[in-house]
Amino acid sequence: MLKLEDCVVQNGAFTLSADFTVEQGARVAVIGPSGAGKSTLLEAIAGFLQVTQGRILWSGQDITAQPPGQRPVAMLFQEDNLFAHLTVAQNVGLGLRPDLKLTVSDKETVEQALDRVGLGGLEARKPGDLSGGQRSRAALARVLVQRRDLLLLDEPFAALGPALRAEMLDLVRDLAQETGATLLMVSHQPEDARRIAGQAIFVAEGKAHAPQPTDRLLDDPPEALRAYLG
Amino acid sequence: MADRAQPLSPVPGIAFATVVAVAILGTLLAVALSAETGRGLGPPEWAAIRFTLLQAALSAALSVALAVPVARALSRRRFAGRRVLIALLGAPFILPVIVAVLGLIEVFGRAGWISTALGWIGLPPVQIYGLHGVVLAHVFFNLPLATRLILQAWQEVPAERFRLAAQLNVDGWAMIRLIEWPMLRRIVPGVLAVIFAICLTSFAVALTLGGGPRATTVELAIYQAFRFDFDLGRAALLSVVQIGLTLAAAGLALWLGRGGDFGGGFDRAVRRWDGARWSARSLDVAWIALAALFLLLPLAAIVIAGLPGLADLPASVLPAAVTSILVAAASTVLVLLVALPMAASVALRGARGVELAGLLGLAASPLVIGTGLFIVIRPFANPLALALPVTALVNALMVLPFALRILVPRARDIVARQGRLAISLNMQGWPFTRLVLLPRMRAQIGFTAGLAAALSMGDLGVITLFASPDVATLPLQVYRLMGAYRMEAAASAALILLCLSFAAFWILDKGGRAHAEA
Incomplete structure (x- = not known):
């Protein structure tokens, strides 16, 4: 509550x-x-x-x-929800480890989250190469791994x-x-x-x-x- | 806003700003305390002050007077090579002064190209040493700067005004009166003040082309009091005079000017419909060609004069080059170490104090700082043994204002746009620095490093005060070769210096921009 x-x-x-x-x-x-x-x-x-x-x-x-x-709390803003210089997988990974030192199981979690939002296979892309909808999905994948209430x-x-x-x-x-x-x-x-x-x-x-x-x-x-x- | 959470601590930047402020103000204080006021200012000092003001005023006036028609021509003509030419206008900023001076001597000197040509038609050779030589070199350096600043103002005139003017069939004098004169009246005082301030503290030009009782600047007089008479009291007194002049000029420049911008925005020529007549077009072409020649001839002269001697360089040149590279590298690292935290502090808090500390470098000339450091160091160590570290340090202090100018806007943008996201992901401090700030500032860091390295590489200032005969940076070595009338060897060494400076800038700037995302 x-x-x-x-x-x-x-x-x-x-x-x-x-x-x-x-x-x-x-x-x-x-x-x-x-x-x-x-x-x-x-x-x-x-x-x-x-x-x-x-x-x-x-x-x-x-x-x-x-x-x-x-x-x-996990929050999404009006814009700039992704870091343009990091890959999709890195952007999602930040939700697990803010220093990006990801373990093997962390990486699996990231992959599962990307699969869940329909971005499987796009891990290595940068936000600039994605459509607006895909960028929103990537941000949601990060929210998913953050597991905030x-x-x-x-x-x-x-x-x-x-x-x-x-x-x-x-x-x-x-x-x-x-x-x-x-x-x-x-x-x-x-x-x-x-x-x-x-x-x-x-x-x-x-x-x-x-x-x-x-x-x-x-x-x-x-x-x-x-x-x-x- | 103090109650907003921030992704970084502003404390390191504030700490560095404090160190910078203490270092600069401390040396100025040391100078002031050692100044020998007993004798007051004698006729030689007054002559130096008069000459300093005269040459700075003439240099500023001539640079701007010539820059206006060149900028006007560049703003309304489109031609192949326009972008290259405008980029070239930025080059004198990182061009070592001693290289340009040698180039100018090759073209305008007693045995130079122009004198030779005059000889063919039976006229006496031109003379480059003295007031007109100093002014010539200052115009060479500042005409491009003035052109860039004025061109930028021209480009900022809204396109609608030119469209309106075209509909009203405005041309020639009417165009000047309606649009261009009001714009110039707004921008020119600031540009004049900036160039006046730059020329006031210029040392290497006065050292090489001035001298003697009738062409000595205050900055040069400090050097002479120091080096020839070893009269620290008088050097300090002159330094106090120089501080007063610099502060007044810098204050004037800050008050009048909007300062220079290193950014782009020059890509487009304003679409204009006036000046289509044959006479206007040829006049523009002539101005552009003259300006390009004036800039390119001395550089070409250095290449032509320097190439033949490259095969048998004096043995002293190579160690001097290595020394210069090391000093430049140390100075560059120092600038980045200090400027990045300071830029972050300004971006986070808008810390005015940090910004002011960054500007202090503009208020102190290299020789004044050098004199001060000498006075401060002497009780503890032999200043001459510290010539190279001191040179690297002073160079870094002098580049700091420019570094902040480049770094702060970008840092501000990153913090504003991505600070909240970083905070909500709990990536404050080092992770934010490593994963967001540094990668996203790569282009600006590369540009800053390039400027710092090139400026330090070409600097001929404080090293002249501190160097013992067995130590030399490359610019100092070029100066010594000139002094020994070994002009061909000097030109070859200058050519190497030119290549080193431009290569340092190019590599670092390019390295920053490669793969950098917007």
């Missing part, structure tokens, strides 16, 4: 407050107007931004003071076309199901939220609201969300 207790995050002049819990294994969309603080929320959970007030707990354990790399997606598929994006979201759903990970994903597309997330956190006017069922939120939106959805 992810718990944000009276959290306040400061990002420049912008302040976001959050006080809610997310059940273990839940898949939650984070929706709201641009600039409302969706990314700020994810960055705070990932540890890139320190909360100025309150606590963040995972399974009852206080992770507020933990540095990002030691939190039970929490998966945060800050619109990593925004640059893909609608069909490809749907394909990636289905893959994300399947992977989250297989690993039991809890998923939080920022989304600008209501249909994406409906597609894979049972619940949604609505972020607006400096506040992240508690998760509620996605369909209910989108079918009967509050005023601020209605203005955003149009």
Whole structure:
């Protein structure tokens, strides 16, 4: 269970407050107007931004003071999720060993992960030689080997076309199901939220609201969300 | 933002910046404390100050005045070899001064090509030593720099303005008044200030082409006080004068100028529709040809004068070449060791203090630092025995500002784009340095190393203060051969120096760029 207790995050002049819990294994969309603080929320959970007030707990354990790399969190960003100068296998391997000193069994794990996301045989390629969809798959393979309890997606598929994006979201759903990970994903597309997330956190006017069922939120939106959805 | 997690610690860079600042400011302090103020500034000192300012002002004015038409011609003409020519404009930066001076003597000297040609039609030979020789050499070095800076400004004029001008049928003077004059008025003061500052601290040119009571710069006067009279008090006093001049000029340059950029962006000629008339075209062609000749003739002269003597070089040249290579290698390693952590600190924190420490090298001339180091070292060891380490160290300090200029933007970009990913993968510190920062900075590291090696290889500055007769770098050996009127041997040694400098730059720069990913 992810718990944000009276959290306040400061990002420049912008302040976001959050006080809610997310059940273990839940898949939650984070929706709201641009600039409302969706990314700020994810960055705070990932540890890139320190909360100025309150606590963040995972399974009852206080992770507020933990540095990002030691939190039970894997995160995909809008872009630059792969290192362009490393091969696909190395990029995935970083999820196991940040110094890339991989054992034989580590390498097998990497291969299995690449097979699972449909990139078997492309281990030695560099990201520049892959299509946009393949790059997303490679990043997901790394998430898979990281085996973190929490998966945060800050619109990593925004640059893909609608069909490809749907394909990636289905893959994300399947992977989250297989690993039991809890998923939080920022989304600008209501249909994406409906597609894979049972619940949604609505972020607006400096506040992240508690998760509620996605369909209910989108079918009967509050005023601020209605203005955003149009 | 202080509360953001970072993939690297800025501490090593801050530590190095502190060491650099203490080293430079410490030597300056040592100089100031030893300055013998009792006698004050006499007529020779005032003459040196006047000459320094005069030659720097003339050099800056001439370089810019000639650079404007050349840059204009380059900006609006497209021709085969344009890119090569523009790349060549960057070459004087790594060209050893002593090589260029010898080349200029071969062309413009008493027994040079021009004097010989004048002799055929019964005119007296031209004279290269003195004020006009110093200015000539400074224009040779700084005309290309000025051309590059002004050309860049020309290229940055939005294409829409030229399209609009074409629709309005603007040509000739109207074009200058509408578009080009406002642009020049913005850029030229900065370029003038930069070149003025460079010429103020130039030493090797004054050493070889100046001299005598009427053509001595402050920098040269320091050398003479030091070397001929061994009057440390007066050398220190002159150094204080030089520090004042340099700080004023550097401040002026920083205030007025946007400084040089080593990057590309010169590939395209701006598409323009004016200047299509026959007269305008031939004028442009003439300017480009003249500039190219002025740059290439002295280099060609060195090759022609140096080749025949290569077979029987004096025995002193080879050891000097080996010494130069070792000094250049040490200096290059030193620059990278210091500049990379400093660049990382600036990228992580935007640490202003680290950036300022990096700029200090610009505020101190090599001979001032040399004098200071001599004063600092003397109580503990024989400074002359440390000639080579001191040379490598001073060269590294002088290259540091350029190194940071190249490394910082790239480091900033890497940290901004991939810092979070690295942190989320828990690859802080050494893994981030080894797996991300260094591989992705390869091209910039190679370029920096190339510049550092070439500049150190060709440097004729602090070594002249410290060298005992049995020690020499290759540039110093060339200078000694010149002094002994062995011009052919000097030209051959200069040719070797030229090849070593360019080879060092080419190999390191190329090595960095091979297989480097964007």
